[in-house]
Amino acid sequence: xxxxxxxxxxxxxxxxxxxxxxxxxxxxxxxxxxxxxxxxxxxxxxxxxxxxxxxxxxxxxxxxxxxxxxxxxxxxxxxxxxxxxxxxxxxxxxxxxxxxxxxxxxxxxxxxxxxxxxxxxxxxxxxxxxxxxxxxxxxxxxxxxxxxxxxxxxxxxxxxxxxxxxxxxxxxxxxxxxxxxxxxxxxxxxxxxxxxxxxxxxxxxxxxxxxxxxxxxxxxxxxxxxxxxxxxxxxxxxxxxxxxxxxxxxxxxxxxxxxxxxxxxxxxxxxxxxxxxxxxxxxxxxxxxxxxxxxxxxxxxxxxxxxxxxxxxxxxxxxxxxxxxxxxxxxxxxxxxxxxxxxxxxxxxxxxxxxxxxxxxxxxxxxxxxxxxxxxxxxxxxxxxxxxxxxxxxxxxxxx
Numbered sequence: 024x025x026x027x028x029x030x031x032x033x034x035x036x037x038x039x040x041x042x043x044x045x046x047x048x049x050x051x052x053x054x055x056x057x058x059x060x061x062x063x064x065x066x067x068x069x070x071x072x073x074x075x076x077x078x079x080x081x082x083x084x085x086x087x088x089x090x091x092x093x094x095x096x097x098x099x100x101x102x103x104x105x106x107x108x109x110x111x112x113x114x115x116x117x118x119x120x121x122x123x124x125x126x127x128x129x130x131x132x133x134x135x136x137x138x139x140x141x142x143x144x145x146x147x148x149x150x151x152x153x154x155x156x157x158x159x160x161x162x163x164x165x166x167x168x169x170x171x172x173x174x175x176x177x178x179x180x181x182x183x184x185x186x187x188x189x190x191x192x193x194x195x196x197x198x199x200x201x202x203x204x205x206x207x208x209x210x211x212x213x214x215x216x217x218x219x220x221x222x223x224x225x226x227x228x229x230x231x232x233x234x235x236x237x238x239x240x241x242x243x244x245x246x247x248x249x250x251x252x253x254x255x256x257x258x259x260x261x262x263x264x265x266x267x268x269x270x271x272x273x274x275x276x277x278x279x280x281x282x283x284x285x286x287x288x289x290x291x292x293x294x295x296x297x298x299x300x301x302x303x304x305x306x307x308x309x310x311x312x313x314x315x316x317x318x319x320x321x322x323x324x325x326x327x328x329x330x331x332x333x334x335x336x337x338x339x340x341x342x343x344x345x346x347x348x349x350x351x352x353x354x355x356x357x358x359x360x361x362x363x364x365x366x367x368x369x370x371x372x373x374x375x376x377x378x379x380x381x382x383x384x385x386x387x388x389x390x391x392x393x394x395x396x397x398x399x400x401x402x403x404x405x406x407x408x409x410x411x412x413x414x415x416x417x418x419x420x421x422x423x
Contacts, residue, residue: 030056030063030129031143034186034401035151035172035179052119052397060125067132081131081411085124088364092120092356096316112343116318116398123398130401130408136416140409141194144187145204148211155211169214180220183212184227185390185402189383192231219295219394226386234382290339293332295393298348301327306354306362314358320345323355349391349403372410380413 036055096113151171158169173179187208194201212224302320305311305327315322324345325333337344346355353365369388373381384406387395391403 029133029139029143030059031133031135031140031186032147033059034405035147035182037172037178037182037400038174041174052399054126054399054401056126056129056401057122057399060122060129063129064125064132081128088357088361089120089124091361092317094316095314095319095357099315099319099322109343112318112321116321116345119398120317123404126399126401127404127408130405131411133408135409135412137190137193137195140186140190141196144190144208145200148187148204148208151211152207155214159214167214168216169211171211176215177217177219180212180215180217180223181390181395181400181402183208183215184220184223185387186405188212188224188227192227193379193383219390223386223390226389227383230382230385231379234378290335293335294339294347297328297332297336298346298351298396299393302346302348302351302354306359311354312358314354314356314361316356318345318356320352320355345396347396348393349395349398349400351392352396352398368407372407372414375414375417376410377413380410384410 033055037052039053039055039058154171155169158167158171168176169179170176171179171182173182188205191201191205191208209224212220301324302311305323310327311323321343324336328336340347346352350362350365354362357364373384376384387402387406395403
């Protein structure tokens, strides 16, 4: 596959059905990267050095995980809870897992050096500019949250925080070009009015400051970013923009009492909190040992939360519901073995990566503890592939 043709260019398109004007149940979780995964991998087959190097151990690990999860699914479905899993749910979740693995291998056979990541990030920033301007409050009134080419603003925020900003930060060039793109992307982020994206961005900048040293991160860049964002916020205030949505989310974290009250009324907050708390507490209390196999979270969610909490979560989701975080699915699908294996892989990759790469990857994995539960969302797979490639490049025997 020509290195100029990269799946990274498809990251802004997180829903192919939406692009085609469809409203299927997959519209929120069917990224364009998945559409080209199989042909991209088939083309890579004709580059044996790349294909064989990637596929050896990693394909064996993927096959072992699928076999283990299918075995758990059969045991749970046939012996423990035969009525707890419908065929459509199983097929959809199995498809999501296979799709996630395909996305990983697609990124894995791509060239993901820091220089190329930053180049693609700049291209996408320019490409999205007309869409952002069209969606921005400058051309609209009332509550306007930009979403780019994503299905919703929070998904667009994930794209900016988990790919574009880290890619720009990894660019060794710290000249005027970097500062301009960095400012523009932060302004895009501001216009999403997504609290989760803001928190993720704060985590990214915090880890980056630790990685490079608090005062090594260009003070000129920091001050210019703050000034640029302040000007943007002032413009929105002057236009009497309705900030009630943002304020209502922020107030849930203003005190312990406000957080507790939010857990009784905010479906989104309840969903994210219990997608972290319920599986982790069950894991360490011994309620989950081997997990429920594929779609095991759909079976275990009603058992791990109270009926009141389950009703609140169901009210903000459609159909049969499960946990909405990536790590919750790892725990409830595969129990201790899959969770420990996942942690071992992540820690091993982080220990062999530079501080800057770790600073960019860790916020994604933290977010995976609260969200990113649709397994075809590409960001966890993308960063595992980036870290794996970095690990191989650092080996003396690795051929360029």
